[in-house]
Amino acid sequence: MIDTTTAPYGILALRVTTGALFLFHGLVKLLVFTPAGTAGYFESIGLPGALGYLTMLAEIAGGLALILGVRTRLVSAALVPVLLGAAWFGHGGSGFNWSNAGGGWEYPVMWAVVQGVLAVLGDGAYALLPGDKSAARARFA
Template sequence: MQAYATTLLRLSLGVMTLSHALLKIFVFTVPGTVGYFESLGFPGFLAYLTIAAELGGGLALILGVYTRWVSLALVPVLLGALSVHAGNGWVFSNNGGGWEFPAFWTLVLLVQAGLGGGAAVLSKRFA
């Protein structure tokens, strides 16, 4: 059962990460995301890196490719999100979004890195 629970966690993280990339591409648009990053004081190119990390990382997690490494590679993206939301309070429904969701997501990525890919990975060699 542990392998299937690990797989469910991996797939959930993958879908959530991919959906955030697609949100930035299709809803906020890439130029809009770049502008938002710049309005926060981040260099605009970080928006492109974030979108690429979420898109590639989400797909890799869904497929079960390099799960441990991908999970760890996504942690800095979530720490960036955490830094943006840190001053908004605990609850993510607060104005500007609170910090508990990115904090939880960061911790879950670390758990996934510890657990590995679980079952139903593209290749056990790359899990």
Template sequence: MTESTTAGLGAFLLRVTLGVLALAHGFILKVLTFTPAGTAGYFESIGYPGSFAYLVIFAEVAGGLALILGVLPRLAALGLIPVLIGATLQHAGNGWSFSAAGGGWEFPAAWTVLLLASALTGPGAFALGRKLPGKLAAL
């Protein structure tokens, strides 16, 4: 394999992994487990407007699907970064380790950096977005 081939596969693995994480957090956790109303209530309990919960759910589900499929993956990764910055800030007071009570900040901080890396490296292999017209295919 050439370096360009392995780089494309690496970008693909990064993109899909991030997409699965986002989809799991948005759909399995926030929709199926806590429910959207429960998630909104939690957001309110920590000082955010409940409506932010619905924006986060949308971002995680839509962004996760876009990353998995490779449709506008750079935009999807960039769109998820503010969500993860918010999560990092929310967990900052709990310390470094995500296993700390309330969860630490290292996991959402690492996820933020990985999303930026994905946005910078591009879609990689097997991206359905390559079939989009013109400059959209590069996003």
């Protein structure tokens, strides 16, 4: 049974935590690796360099949207392919364990599942621009 009093706050914690992690990862690509370096890395693993720029944008914009609670379902669903791409192309050859050299695929797949769950759960408490308010009211009424 869902505790309708506390569930929206649990969703809020999940939304803000994952948003902060996305924002951090995007800012590392922007400020540490630089956009050109990020694009170069994507090219080095056989992907178009432009995908590096798009990934950086998705992580920064998606992270901010999640933190603020802007269209959580849509944003979370859009981030699932980014994470699965990271698992497949960036970490797939490194095995399962995240502690393996090059990082394994378990961590990005776990985050893809978390984003899928957020896409199902919705905004939670304190969303700036919630998705479907009527569905949220019915779910937590």
